[in-house]
Each structure stands twice: as structure tokens, then as C-alpha cells.
Amino acid sequence: MKLVRLPQRLKTISEYIDYNDTVIDVGTDHGKLPVYLAQINPKRVIMATDISANSLKAAFLTAEKYALTKNIDFLVTSGLKNIDLSLFNTIIIAGLGGETIVEILSDIKWQKNGRKKLILQPQSKTNKLCRFLYNNHYNIIDIKTILDNKREYTIMNCSKGG
Numbered sequence: 001m002k003l004v005r006l007p008q009r010l011k012t013i014s015e016y017i018d019y020n021d022t023v024i025d026v027g028t029d030h031g032k033l034p035v036y037l038a039q040i041n042p043k044r045v046i047m048a049t050d051i052s053a054n055s056l057k058a059a060f061l062t063a064e065k066y067a068l069t070k071n072i073d074f075l076v077t078s079g080l081k082n083i084d085l086s087l088f089n090t091i092i093i094a095g096l097g098g099e100t101i102v103e104i105l106s107d108i109k110w111q112k113n114g115r116k117k118l119i120l121q122p123q124s125k126t127n128k129l130c131r132f133l134y135n136n137h138y139n140i141i142d143i144k145t146i147l148d149n150k151r152e153y154t155i156m157n158c159s160k161g162g
């Protein structure tokens with residue numbers, strides 16, 4: 001099986017995901033990351049979401065190309081609205097602005113939803129997101145800065161809840 005080719009940024013994010021992790025990819029767009037994660041473990045519970053129906057369609061087409069449409073749930077929604085978070089232990093939010101990531105995280109009812117792994121990659125306003133995580137007692141496990149196509153990206157491995 002030919003694995004979907006990920007840019008360095010998404011490859012680095014994928015390295016934080018364990019084989020049995022159950023994953024939501026928020027703002028998936030092209031859907032390469034959930035398709036890759038479904039290739040690694042076709043039995044994992046995985047959902048790809050996007051606020052844009054067109055983006056989600058692109059994700060569906062990527063999954064179709066790799067015959068994985070039945071292995072991934074697709075949902076048009078803003079952030080984590082209308083998602084049963086108890087089904088997932090890992091939330092990926094990559095390529096969205098730091099302020100949008102803060103808004104999405106602010107909506108989560110942590111006590112109710114148990115402990116989650118969060119892999120966050122803000123496209124902007126990284127300081128604002130860091131301050132939010134710090135002030136709201138998220139566990140920041142590590143932060144990596146990587147170069148991909150001559151651009152710097154910050155990837156944060158955090159946890160919260162439970």
C-alpha cells in the first residue's frame with residue numbers, strides 16, 4: 001500500500017499519534033492527515049471535520065483515492081460543535097489561526113469529556129495560544145519548531161482534562 005505523502009509539518013504531527021489513538025482532525029481541508037492515520041491503522045476511530053463543505057469534499061476525495069472513505073467519519077462543523085468527544089482521545093487542530101484555536105478549545109467542557117491529547121499547530125498568533133494554554137492549566141508536554149518548505153511552524157503537544 002502506498003502511504004499518502006505528507007509535508008514535513010503534517011509528518012511531524014503524525015509522529016505524536018499512537019497506533020490506537022482515536023482522532024479528530026479539526027479543519028482537515030485536503031484530509032491528508034486523517035487518510036494517512038487511517039492507512040497506519042484502518043481500525044482506528046477517526047473523524048475529519050471542516051467548517052467548509054468544499055474543503056470536506058476535498059478530504060472525502062483524498063480518502064476515496066486511497067479507498068478509505070468507510071474508515072473515516074466526515075463532518076461539516078465549526079470547531080468541535082456537535083461532536084461526541086467521549087469517542088476520541090486525541091484532537092488535532094493544525095493550520096488554523098491561533099485565535100481560532102483558542103475559540104475552539106474554549107468551547108470544550110473538560111470535566112465532562114475526560115482526558116485528551118491535543119496536537120496544535122497555529123498558523124498565526126502563536127503567543128496568544130501559548131498564553132491561553134498556560135493560563136488555563138493545559139499540560140504543555142513539548143513544543144517543536146520545524147522548517148517546512150523554508151517556513152517555520154510551531155507544533156505543540158499538550159493534554160488536558162480528566
Ligand SMILES: C[S@@+](CC[C@H](N)C(=O)[O-])C[C@H]1O[C@@H](n2cnc3c(N)ncnc32)[C@H](O)[C@@H]1O
Binds near residue numbers: 030052055
Ligand atoms: C489552512 S487549512 C489547514 C488544513 C490542514 N489542517 C493542514 O494543517 O494542512 C485550514 C482549514 O481550516 C478550516 N477552518 C477554519 N476555521 C474553522 C473552524 N472554526 N472549524 C473548522 N474548520 C475551520 C478551513 O475551512 C480550512 O479548510
